[in-house]
Amino acid sequence: MAKVDHSVPLEYSTEENDLKIFGFWVFLGAEIMLFGTLFAAYFTLVDRTGSGPSGAEIFEITPVLAETFLLLTSSFTIGLAIHAMRLGSKKATLTFMGITLALGLAFLSVEIYEFLHYVHVGAGITVSAFTSILLTTLGTHGLHVTVGFFWGLFIMIQIAKRGLNPETANKSFIFSLYWHFLDVVWIFIFSFIYLKGMM
Amino acid sequence: MEFFERFMIPHPSFLIYVSMVLIVLVSIALVGVITYFKLWGYLWREWITTVDHKKIGIMYLLMALLMLFRGGVDAIMLRYQLSMPENTFLDAQHYNEVFTTHGVVMILFMAMPFITFFFNFLVPLQIGARDVAFPRLNNLSFWLFFMGAMLFNLSFVVGGSPDAGWTSYFPLADVEFSKSVGTNYYMIAIQIAGIGTLMTGINFITTIMKMRAPGMTLFKMPMFTWSALIANLIVVFAFPVLTVALAMGAMDRLFDTQFFAIGNGGMDMLWANLFWVWGHPEVYILILPAFGIFSEIISTFSRRNLYGYNSMVWSMIVISVFAFTVWTHHFFTMGQGAFTNSIFSITTMAIAIPTGVKIFNWMFTLYKGKIEFTTPMLYAVHFIPLFTLGGVTGVMLAMSAADYQYHNTMFLVAHFHNVIIPGVVYAMLAGLTFYWPKMFGFMLNEKIGKATVWVMSTGFLLAFMPMYITGLDGQARRMYTYSESTGFTTLNMVSFVGAGIMAVSFIMLVWNIWYSFKNSPRNIGSDPWNARGLEWATHTPIPAYNFAITPDITDSTSEAFWDMKHKGTEIFKGDIKKIHMPNYSGVPFIMSCGFFLLGFSLIFSMWIPAIVGLIVVLACMAYRSFEKDHGYYIPEEEVKATEKQYEKRGAK
Ligand code: HEM
Numbered sequence: 001m002a003k004v005d006h007s008v009p010l011e012y013s014t015e016e017n018d019l020k021i022f023g024f025w026v027f028l029g030a031e032i033m034l035f036g037t038l039f040a041a042y043f044t045l046v047d048r049t050g051s052g053p054s055g056a057e058i059f060e061i062t063p064v065l066a067e068t069f070l071l072l073t074s075s076f077t078i079g080l081a082i083h084a085m086r087l088g089s090k091k092a093t094l095t096f097m098g099i100t101l102a103l104g105l106a107f108l109s110v111e112i113y114e115f116l117h118y119v120h121v122g123a124g125i126t127v128s129a130f131t132s133i134l135l136t137t138l139g140t141h142g143l144h145v146t147v148g149f150f151w152g153l154f155i156m157i158q159i160a161k162r163g164l165n166p167e168t169a170n171k172s173f174i175f176s177l178y179w180h181f182l183d184v185v186w187i188f189i190f191s192f193i194y195l196k197g198m199m
Numbered sequence: 200m201e202f203f204e205r206f207m208i209p210h211p212s213f214l215i216y217v218s219m220v221l222i223v224l225v226s227i228a229l230v231g232v233i234t235y236f237k238l239w240g241y242l243w244r245e246w247i248t249t250v251d252h253k254k255i256g257i258m259y260l261l262m263a264l265l266m267l268f269r270g271g272v273d274a275i276m277l278r279y280q281l282s283m284p285e286n287t288f289l290d291a292q293h294y295n296e297v298f299t300t301h302g303v304v305m306i307l308f309m310a311m312p313f314i315t316f317f318f319n320f321l322v323p324l325q326i327g328a329r330d331v332a333f334p335r336l337n338n339l340s341f342w343l344f345f346m347g348a349m350l351f352n353l354s355f356v357v358g359g360s361p362d363a364g365w366t367s368y369f370p371l372a373d374v375e376f377s378k379s380v381g382t383n384y385y386m387i388a389i390q391i392a393g394i395g396t397l398m399t400g401i402n403f404i405t406t407i408m409k410m411r412a413p414g415m416t417l418f419k420m421p422m423f424t425w426s427a428l429i430a431n432l433i434v435v436f437a438f439p440v441l442t443v444a445l446a447m448g449a450m451d452r453l454f455d456t457q458f459f460a461i462g463n464g465g466m467d468m469l470w471a472n473l474f475w476v477w478g479h480p481e482v483y484i485l486i487l488p489a490f491g492i493f494s495e496i497i498s499t500f501s502r503r504n505l506y507g508y509n510s511m512v513w514s515m516i517v518i519s520v521f522a523f524t525v526w527t528h529h530f531f532t533m534g535q536g537a538f539t540n541s542i543f544s545i546t547t548m549a550i551a552i553p554t555g556v557k558i559f560n561w562m563f564t565l566y567k568g569k570i571e572f573t574t575p576m577l578y579a580v581h582f583i584p585l586f587t588l589g590g591v592t593g594v595m596l597a598m599s600a601a602d603y604q605y606h607n608t609m610f611l612v613a614h615f616h617n618v619i620i621p622g623v624v625y626a627m628l629a630g631l632t633f634y635w636p637k638m639f640g641f642m643l644n645e646k647i648g649k650a651t652v653w654v655m656s657t658g659f660l661l662a663f664m665p666m667y668i669t670g671l672d673g674q675a676r677r678m679y680t681y682s683e684s685t686g687f688t689t690l691n692m693v694s695f696v697g698a699g700i701m702a703v704s705f706i707m708l709v710w711n712i713w714y715s716f717k718n719s720p721r722n723i724g725s726d727p728w729n730a731r732g733l734e735w736a737t738h739t740p741i742p743a744y745n746f747a748i749t750p751d752i753t754d755s756t757s758e759a760f761w762d763m764k765h766k767g768t769e770i771f772k773g774d775i776k777k778i779h780m781p782n783y784s785g786v787p788f789i790m791s792c793g794f795f796l797l798g799f800s801l802i803f804s805m806w807i808p809a810i811v812g813l814i815v816v817l818a819c820m821a822y823r824s825f826e827k828d829h830g831y832y833i834p835e836e837e838v839k840a841t842e843k844q845y846e847k848r849g850a851k
């Protein structure tokens with residue numbers, strides 16, 4: 001095992017850990033560009049509906065509010081999980097991570113329902129430039145949540161088996177950064193795609 | 200039978216059949232040789248699974264040289280086709296395919312791995328680190344890049360090459376007008392390689408920001424490391440844009456989405472914008488490390504420190520910001536109106552200012568220097584005037600009103616070759632010659648080397664200066680032929696001769712490597728050029744752990760090795776201790792094979808193997824998540840023993 005520095009939180013405590021957290025921030029920079037590009041394309045194509053429907057015609061407020069509520073809450077619970085981790089409570093960490101992932105799964109279920117609804121009302125991905133970019137942007141976010149779900153699950157298994165050590169703490173912390181990031185992206189989606197689209 | 204038909208070449212020709220046979224024969228020979236000499240195990244242990252930044256660097260170098268050859272053959276074919284009016288060597292379709300693959304191969308699969316080779320080989324040495332921040336990710340980056348490159352090259356013999364230009368503009372690149380799978384190759388192979396590049400970017404930013412030797416503040420970093428840092432920052436901000444654009448393009452072609460379509464609200468100009476939002480920064484990703492290499496070489500062989508270190512750094516930072524503000528200059532003629540064009544004209548011209556600052560800094564370094572004309576220096580000295588010429592024609596192109604005359608002509612082709620060849624290619628070859636002894640323990644022959652530079656520059660001028668003239672006279676780019684009455688004949692013939700001379704210079708390079716391998720002395724020590732940077736403070740050949748004692752450069756400048764040699768500044772303080780090293784791993788390679796399968800299957804819309812490929816990729820990620828991998832230690836005694844051996848050999 002590498003040198004452990006006890007003056008900093010567990011997730012930062014080895015050099016490798018420190019590098020990983022820094023590298024992940026850089027990765028998030030790239031992710032910001034990725035979603036930024038999708039948003040730029042969305043704003044370019046939003047009114048180009050061809051013969052398909054516009055946003056106002058297909059958006060439904062109820063599932064969107066449900067998704068927002070679920071994801072924002074999960075961002076809060078992952079924060080609690082990291083807090084519990086800092087306090088050294090394995091059980092609380094696992095509980096809060098479990099809640100986070102359950103909320104994520106619920107979010108995905110509503111999103112799948114939402115997509116089916118779009119296809120049902122004739123707004124499938126091939127209909128117009130607008131539907132293409134709408135579903136791609138939402139889908140990219142949803143795919144990130146899906147990946148996050150399995151990633152989080154793997155980390156939970158490792159914490160359960162190996163306990164809280166510099167390695168699992170580091171992984172959980174990085175996972176929490178990722179999860180918060182997805183939440184921030186969702187806030188943009190909520191405000192600039194749904195709210196603006198429904199107005 | 201029907202299943203196999205999709206893999207056929209839609210426009211076969213004699214040349215393609217010959218290449219198919221050659222590829223099969225070479226592959227069989229390669230497998231035969233490796234098996235005969237029982238090299239599979241060695242390859243797997245020492246190269247395929249390696250996490251050593253030096254070895255990964257050398258693999259990038261091999262790829263770059265291989266692709267330089269492939270792109271070079273394309274180039275000669277293009278120039279031969281145009282050397283005579285109404286030539287029938289290539290028909291329109293083949294000409295389209297050849298210039299498309301030439302562009303993609305040269306920029307993405309030759310220039311990119313070449314600079315990545317330098318990132319890998321030099322950055323950890325220049326900052327006094329043991330390896331990069333994420334050695335295993337580095338291996339994955341390479342193999343993804345490799346698989347992307349191989350996939351792209353496969354298009355030549357399986358299914359047909361892309362033919363919509365390296366810019367792949369829509370609607371031309373859509374299924375309606377590009378029916379073969381060629382453009383699928385473009386969208387997916389570049390995507391896979393691009394993911395590798397993005398990870399390289401993240402890796403090197405982290406390495407440079409976090410792993411510098413004690414005492415090395417940002418403004419004490421060697422100039423190449425600065426250029427690497429900035430280029431990788433551009434990578435991280437520019438490549439995601441390409442990722443999105445390529446994904447959209449692939450979806451338009453494979454899943455019938457409407458992003459860039461003509462009807463249903465699609466917008467072809469969105470592709471052009473996204474492409475160049477990545478594309479222009481991309482040219483700076485290539486040129487900044489080239490500038491870094493030249494800075495190292497010019498100060499070494501002027502025998503003085505680089506003039507204007509701070510202004511060199513700041514000009515690169517300014518360039519990196521401006522690089523994102525000029526993209527529309529690639530389509531001034533495509534309808535965004537005078538006001539927008541004027542703004543982008545101004546930003547484009549402004550970028551010439553920091554570039555000019557750098558040119559002056561190099562000249563001030565030469566001024567009053569004790570110049571020594573070695574081969575690397577000769578490249579550098581040819582670079583300065585030739586590159587400046589390319590920059591000046593760039594500023595001409597930047598005038599949007601005038602660009603209506605130049606755009607899409609040979610003038611543009613001359614411009615960008617004029618910056619990329621003397622800029623990037625010369626830097627790569629100069630750097631290769633300069634660092635060759637550090638890598639392989641012997642020098643390249645100076646006589647052949649210098650002759651190569653002169654032949655190359657002669658060939659370059661003959662090949663590209665005529666294009667400025669025919670371009671101004673209206674010869675369009677990407678046209679497979681012209682009639683005699685245009686009067687372009689003579690100049691195009693000159694251009695072909697020039698291209699031939701350049702080909703000779705590359706053969707001379709290969710000859711030089713062979714000749715020097717046979718004849719050069721091996722007892723050259725670790726500092727044959729009397730160089731300046733920390734990378735020369737290592738032994739030759741460089742031990743796996745780079746530095747036995749982590750250098751401390753608190754008391755030195757950005758030229759730590761020079762200070763050590765001439766001012767006696769101590770940089771290796773303390774005792775040898777055990778050294779932590781990362782483990783080798785085969786998972787990244789397997790994962791990249793999964794990506795290859797996934798990519799290939801998507802290109803041909805074969806969903807079941809695509810899912811299999813995806814599962815391989817995901818399984819490797821899951822495996823990685825659960826794996827315990829803490830590396831290993833080289834014990835103190837072993838390090839000491841190795842160091843002793845170097846001392847005995849007299850290398851210091
Ligand atoms: C003083 C600096 C430069 C200026 C002002 C400049 C300006 C321009 C302009 C205005 C164009 C578009 C012209 C047209 O399409 O009609 C262009 C094209 C291009 N430039 Fe530059 N440039 C500069 C430096 C560079 C450098 C350093 C590189 C590469 C290392 C480069 C590579 C290219 C490429 C590859 C293209 C065209 C690609 C294509 O359309 O296929 N340029 N440049």
Ligand SMILES: [Cu+2]
Pocket residue numbers: 478479482525526528529
């Ligand atoms: Cu440009």
